[in-house]
Amino acid sequence: MSVNIQSSGRVVVAYLSGEIDHHSAKQMREQIDAALNSYMPSMLALDFKDVTFMDSSGIGLIMGRYRLLSKTAAQLCIINTPEHIYKIMKLAGIEKLAKLSKGEIKNETGC
């Protein structure tokens, strides 16, 4: 489990990898929130390309970041979502909170 953060201007991209469960979500949350606090982005993109497993703790992680970002009217994007993770995101209705994509990030203002 790891998080690699990259910032370009107003966009922060967090590349998540490994397994996201209740055990690992806490540390991921702390790393993402530290980046949000220092960069104050207008958009956060969570990249799930290298996530091998996710349960509903990952949904909690996404919902929590959504709540945080909406305080500053910042956007949340979820990109490179593998099929098995897409399934749980659809079940949770994540597309109502964030732009949900199986592909790459397209530009700075949208996904």
Add this chain to the structure above:
Amino acid sequence: MKQVVKNNFSLTVPVRSVNESFARTAVAAFVSQLDPTIDQINDIKTAVSEAVTNCIVHAYRESIGNIYIKAYIYTNNTVCIKIKDKGVGIDNVSKAMEPLFTTGAGERAGLGFSVMESFMDSLKVTSKKDKGTLVTMTKKISVRVSGNAK
């Protein structure tokens, strides 16, 4: 026709969050003898992870104890997984099973039972206050025909 147990295993782990990953991986390894698809394995791993997390976050929130996992393979290629705790129990099981309902602090989504229900074929939850909770889930792994694999 009554199905006969072909194989089974049991695993008892203490309530530590590092065991979430161990428990789901152990069950997945056990189920792999049925030659499931990657999707089926992912569904089972996710459901087990939810049940074990519930034990840690809810059942033993302020105590320590064990999580008891049992899995059975029946002759009709159905796998049955039982996850039991001796924790606080659930006051109102049907309320707890409603999507988005949670008593968990912080960032719990309230989706654990919804995930188990939709990723498995059947889900049964029985609970008794101060005695504990038993989650029973089944999933049929259809026999794959060669050349027709998904």
